[in-house]
Amino acid sequence: MTTLGTAIAIITVGIGALGLILKKNLIMKLLSLSIINTSTILFFVMVVYTPGDRAPIGELGVTQMADPLPQALVLTAVVINFGVLALSLLFTMVLVKRYHTLDIQKIEVSVKREFDEEKL
C-alpha cells in the first residue's frame, strides 16, 4: 500500500465531488462523475500494490502472488462507469431536446413551472 498514492486518489475523489455538486452544466457533472470513478480505480490499484508481486499466469504455485480480488472489482467499476455514463448521456439528450438548455437550474425552473401549470 502506497500512502502517497492513496492520498492522491482521495484528493481526486474530493475534486470530482466538488465538480459534481457545484457545476451547473450537466455534461460537466457527468465528467466529474467520471473523475470520481477513475480515482476509485486508482485507489484500488494503490491499496493493493506491493513491490515484487507477480501475476498468477502460467504454472501453479507462484510464490508472492498478486491479489486477484481488486482486479475483479476494478473490472466491475470500469463496466459500471461505462453503463452509467451511456445511460446518463442518453437522459441528458432527452432533457436537452425538451428544454433546450444544459443548465440544471433553468431545467429545474422549467419543470417546476410545468408542474404548477398541471396542478391548476
Added chain:
Amino acid sequence: MIDLNISRFTPKELYTFAVVCIFCVVTIVGLALSSGGGTLRVGTKHIEGISNLANISNSVYGVYGMYRFYDTLFELLVFSTAALGITLFSDMQSTRGSDSTSSVESHIVDTSASFLYPIIAIFGIYLAYSAHRGPGGGFAGGVIVGSGVLLLAIAIGADVIGERFYEETMKKVEYLILILVMAIVITGLYLPEIVYQGNGGLGFIILVNMAIGTKVFIGTWTVLHFFVKHRGEL
C-alpha cells in the same frame, strides 16, 4: 499572487468545499494510521485453495472459475441494462435525416480503417478465446471488436454498417446468449465437476467466453451506434 477573497464565493460553495476537505483529511489520516500491518490480501485464501482443486492445471482458470465468473455475470447484467435502456430509447426516437450520419470524407481514415479492422477483430477474438490461459476475457474481447466496428462506422458511414449487421436479429441473439450464460453458471453451482472440470479440465469455459464476447460486442455496438447516429445534437 493569488486573490484569496472569500466573499467571491456563495455560502453554499464554501460549505461544500469545507465538507469535502474534512472528508479528504479524515480519510487520509485514518488510512495512514491504520496501514501499519503491511499489505492487504483479501483473496490469498482463495488462491491457496486453487492448488488443492482436482483437475485444474492453470491458476488463471482457477481464479476465473472460482470467483471471477460470478463477477462477470453481474457485469453482464449491468451492461445489458444500459444497452436495453438505449435500445428502448432509440426505438422510441424518430429517425432524423441522413445528414447527421454522413461519413468522414477522408482517404486516410478510409484506408486505415479498412486496413486496421481485420487486425482489431482477430485480436479481440483471440482475447476472448484464450481468456482461460492468460490475460483478457470475453468482456475485453467484445469491447475491442465493437470499437473496431465503430472505427469502420466512422470511416464508411453508420447506416451502411447498421444494414450490414442485421440489428434486429442481433438484439434477439444478445438476450438468448444472456440466458445461455446464466443457465451454464447456475448449472455450475450444482454440478461443478461437469461444468468447470469436465472435458479434460476445461469445462465449458471457452464456449462461455466466446458467448460473453459476442454479447458484449453486440451491446457495445448498440450503444456506440446510437451515439454515432445522434452525434452533434446537443
